[in-house]
Amino acid sequence: MDSATTLARHYLAAWNERNAPERRAQVARLFTIDASYVDPMMAGAPDTHHDVLRFSWTLHAPDGAQVVRGTDVARIGDDGRLASVTGFLDGAI
DSSP: OHHHHHHHHHHHHHHHOOSHHHHHHHHHHHEEEEEEEEOOOOOOOOEEETTEEEEEEEEEOTTSOEEEEEEEEEEEOTTSSEEEEEEEEEEEO
């Protein structure tokens, strides 16, 4: 599902965007107005099943060291944007 791959790529890019106004604009384009986001604290191929998207990510410190890795599960809204995201930590360093 190419649109799922694109959606996951945009999701990760938004959280890695350092410019706050641009990051807010990207999040606004990605999420529905009533979207929910649950995450205990971002680089993997997405796995899809109907309207659910699952992908893994890794967070790195500025020096490049891996800090934490996780998996997010998202629901895709009718308009193709993220309607909900639930994050899981797979391991913290």
